[in-house]
Amino acid sequence: MLAANRWFVLCVAISAQIASICALFGVPFVIPELRAAYGLTVAQAGTLAGMPSLGLLLTLLAWGVAIDRYGERVTMTLSLLLTAGVLALLAAVDSPVGVGVLLALVGAASGPVNAASGRLVLGWFAAHERGLAMGIRQAAQPLGMALAAALLPLLAERYGFVTAMLLPAGLSLATAPLAALFATGARQARAPRADPGGEGATGSPYLRSTIWRVHGTSMLLGVPQSALMTYALVYLVDEHGWRAATAGVFISLVQLPGALVRLGAGAWSDRIGNRLGPVRIIAAATGAALLLLAGAAWTSSAAGVVLLALCLLLSMSHNGLTFTAVAETAGLAWAGRAMAVQNSLQSVAATLTPLIAGALIQTWGYAVAFAGTALFCGLAIAVVPPGHPAGGITSARR
Template sequence: MLVRNRWMILSVSMVAQVASVSAMFGVPVVLPQLREAFGVTTAQAGILAGLPSFGLLLTLLMWGVVIDRAGERVTMALSLLLTAGALGLLWTASELWSVAAVMLLVGAVGGPVNAASGRLVLTWFEQSERGLAMGIRQSALPLGVGLAALVLPRAADAWGFVGSMLLPGALALVAFPLVLAMASAPEKGSSRERAAKPEEAAPAPATPTSRPESPYRRWTIWRVHGVSMLLGVPQVTLMVYTVIYLVQEQGWSPPAAGAVVAAAQVPGAAGRLLLGAWSDRTGNRMRPVRWLAVVSGITLVLLTLLPNAWGWSAVPLVLLCLVLTMWHNGLTFLSVAEIAGTAWAGRALAVQNWLQAVSTTLTPVLMAAVITLAGLPAVFAVGAVFSALAAAVVPVRAKGLGSGQEGGATGQ
């Protein structure tokens, strides 16, 4: 029996994304067990933890073409099956090079779930509902990270590194039949009409009679990509350096500092829902992103300066910055999908994820140089500069950036 209710389909896509996220980004929370299992140094373990992201960079653009050609359901199901199989290969890994190969493979096969599930929002939801729907779907990222941080370290203590990483594989296998049970994306008709007639089978995706125009011939989509990359710098900076900042500069213990990062995940996820709903009411996806960039930049400047005079301000400002820098992802992701339209959404969302991965990879390198030259608190000031640049780049002139499933877009 196929699942045709759009909210159930959204729920299934979230389960699939949590499985993918925990597989790709679960390694950092079990680095001690990884070191013990394979006798590697901390630096080597850190490199292994980053290999899934590198694998993602290698294959994500190709997966975007597969999504547009084969559809979301087939692509997500294939990715989940391959992810579970790749993690299962850890049982055979006995040398450092073999573990590295498996981690690279996990990233290479696990990337398309995020882009494909984003395309589902475009095809199943009305434009007036997409902001909330995408916010819900995007909350799977912090929830997946939080779940991994909560479950995997304990599992690794009990079963070792390999045993713990089989849990994301098991979740991927659970999500696999659920994804296959989803109905194909409807060709036409509103989402409310589909919900009102659940007994009718959803038609197969439309075959375009003419080749749709590439959205990359317009500057708007490039500007949204640029905003995402720019805002990714303060986001990654906070995620990477918050714990060491609280320990080194504020005298906190590592567990207490880690609890601050964990505490930020829930409001971080909730904010994506609230901003998505706001964009549905106003009809503008990117104007809230501009305000968010401005407020985040100001808060980052305060975090750079105020703790020198008032030490008590560090923790609330760090927590606020952590939360604010998480909120933009849902709106920028949805804007790219709406500008591209269904014919190009898979490729466009793959490009979006790929560029964000580039930003994620390069930010620690940049900030390492900043710390060497100016000290740790200076990374927040640099993050504020990138927030200001993002505010200047945001395209907000049009009331609605996309025209939904028809794939047109206007606005500068």
């Protein structure tokens, strides 16, 4: 029964994460409608797409403290309800500035779901299966992206941007009761154990360099991921003449194997007993694929479509590994804050990347933007800390 419960808790975490991802990262899939409705340039629309990440950045550390203090159930439920409420307010504004403010508030409200759901996994799963469990939980990101990419462009094309964003609002509202009832973390579990492992057991993990290097790796790899997710649809529309709805379906289909790749990466790290060795390989493959995509964009080759799919697939495959690594490094007592810090640093990348990449696209084209993001993969390879065996936290429930 206990073994079955932990998988059910994981399903609740996945559901909450999918709703949150749709709210946080759904705007790039309706950029054509934003541009048409407000007369925006690519860079301006990309800036609006980055506003949820700005709101996320400004509030994540506070949410991390709240998660460690009040637990996953309270913070996840409150977050989902607030997210639904703010998205509903989009109908009351009629200017790009108003939309931007509300999108930033969406990011602020959505903040704790990723860290809190990750903390659930840490408490319920032992080290030998934690990579797989976190990979399954992290698969919620491509699944949420797939849902947003498949439905939001179609809804926006038919009914407008505001109506389309009611989809993530509805998902958040529907998921909140599940979080309230079942998102019980290890601290509330019967007969919990103290955390005997991880650096967090002997003091702050931030007194050591390892956790900062894991954070840096995650932040650097977030740059190509953010650039691709923001401008993939626009690239297909502008450079290949696709309809936005068709491009959305294409991106949605790419996300599905992306979810499987995250599961495979997690299982791989469990098998070899190392979280970050696979991250180096993923970073190298992503950088190489981005350079090929840049070449295809420069020559206007039809191969750009296939290479775009490959880049999307590779760029999303590291998240579960880096989140598991940072949580295990921090220890359960620090896990909420550590994952919030990691989310914050990723949000810096997700906030600035659409703005900078949009300016590069507008000035020099997609080829330069794609090549520029490949550089961050090379930097990530240099920053990844050596070693990092799996484990460090003992599950509170078996």
